[in-house]
Amino acid sequence: VSVRGRPTIKEVSKRAGVSVGTVSNALNTPQLVSESTRSRVLEAVGELGYEPNRAARSLARRRTHLVGYRLPDYVEGPNSSLDAFLHYLVTTAAGHDLELVLFTPRKGQDEVDAYHEMIKRGAVDAFILSDTNYYDPRIEFLVAEGFPFASFGRAAADERFSWVDVNGAAGTSQAVNHLAANGHQRIAMVAWPTGSESGDARYQGYLNGMGRAGLEPSHLIRAHNTLDEGRRAFRELWDRSPPPSAVVTVADNLAIGVMLEAAANGVAVAKEISVVGFDDTPMASVIQPPLSSVRQPFERVGEALIDLLVGQLEDPNMEHGGILLDPVLVLRNSTGTYP
Amino acid sequence: VSVRGRPTIKEVSKRAGVSVGTVSNALNTPQLVSESTRSRVLEAVGELGYEPNRAARSLARRRTHLVGYRLPDYVEGPNSSLDAFLHYLVTTAAGHDLELVLFTPRKGQDEVDAYHEMIKRGAVDAFILSDTNYYDPRIEFLVAEGFPFASFGRAAADERFSWVDVNGAAGTSQAVNHLAANGHQRIAMVAWPTGSESGDARYQGYLNGMGRAGLEPSHLIRAHNTLDEGRRAFRELWDRSPPPSAVVTVADNLAIGVMLEAAANGVAVAKEISVVGFDDTPMASVIQPPLSSVRQPFERVGEALIDLLVGQLEDPNMEHGGILLDPVLVLRNSTGTYP
DNA sequence: CTGAAAGCGCTTACAG
């Protein structure tokens, strides 16, 4: 066993009782090898979980299997979250002599297995994770493996790895504060179904905000993350008596669905119902009236993730850190004073 | 000279009259080396344009300087162009055992030099280019270098490289057809300043469409790619007498600016003025009324780019191909019949 | 069909 516990072609050759050249041939040019030795090699490969090391293969073959793409410059204006995230990640990484390689599980390949394969191939020094959730199997795997990574999202209070997260609860709670300060009392929440860490946090922030304002959190709708679900949420909310005068949502999609359906029903956004989104997507600044929304500080997220990673790579025994960043509520015209 | 004409540490050592180990030390642990030999080495490095080979360095150091990021799954719905482009690029590439590495010029680094450095380091087998323009210096450089790449954008009629492009002219010309078929005659165009290949093509498509419909292309506004410029365009257009009854734009930003300003001036979009965007951004489906827009077929673009690349990598002497794809006009409610 | 050996381009103890 050698490279950080990853098997090499030598281990495979020993186990299969053949030379390393033959292992290589069995894998790359099977026509040159007898059926019987080929199967013995494959067996050994399977048992050991062997994957050829990328650097060694690249060096010998003069082929990297990597394609370069220069990420276009980031222009201020309405951008998607992924655009922003990648941009700050890549530029910060470049400053530390690190590059980002994008991957995706192959068709039918298990999620965790895709990470495992990257490790076995020695393809990367570390990972950046995003869209994590409670008990994320990728995190469990990487922690167990002792492989460096930094996660955008906490997944759970955990000292076993480094993470950066945006305090979603602070975002929705800010939204409630703002609304309460403007006289609203019946403030609804449109949240995702329970079970996602970010969704639950955003919902919790709403509860906190309501509590602090001495308000009763009586209007709750659970909805999946689509415009149509947002529209449905508005209808259900508007049917209540009394209906809410404001609604905080966990996502712009939902908020925009609410606004669209309000408009369709002749209900004036801001005047009759205030609405707040989350994520400040490109759509927020363009819909009429422009949507107030909670924006995540992707620049600092990207920087922090890379910093944590660089720390780990320089000192593998460094203790893990967690960085919680506050989002900012960007106020536009979808919120008004209590009618 | 060795790796595809890229200098190796051996060449440097010969030129500097020292051993390869000393070159390595001069570069990586200069404290171990005398000032005079260090400067001789650096000189040789500079003259040769030497960059350490990534694979060799990775193999020796057991460090790749690569960070893996699993690109999140693509969810249908409003997505940015970059999201879509990257998604299809990465998934298609994965099917060919290729991965995408993202890079960006370092602070102050020249654009072409960033590509050059990647090549000298043996960091990639090929590049994907996007946002190309006439006489793109990157293209000139890569063609001269004989380094494999595929370009999203033609830049110019050219047999020296492989490209995929979307027929922007076909897109705007479709838009004009649609409008003309609905009785519009005074159809305006809001275009970028001349000088960008994609912008010029979109403008040309407008001219073609107008010509075919027997219409006079009399309303042209040049504008930079922002909402505000779109607003300005509307004002200027609406001041003319007679004003146009429809406007085709080269970008959603512009189209949305037009719509916003129309609304601000009490002019009903679709009823009084029809508008068509380009790119079908996330904003298009969300603004009211939803914006008709020309959508680029990113899935096929990504697939075609990777296919062209794989072809070149398998057979370096393969002749280059160009693939022109048609965009599709997605009709929503921002376009109506002539009032 | 198989193994021994050279080589890919670096880095890193180790002598001197």
Add this chain to the structure above:
DNA sequence: CTGAAAGCGCTTACAG
């Protein structure tokens, strides 16, 4: 401070 040598983990002629 410098050079010779071994090693990183593969691939690929080349003998046999």
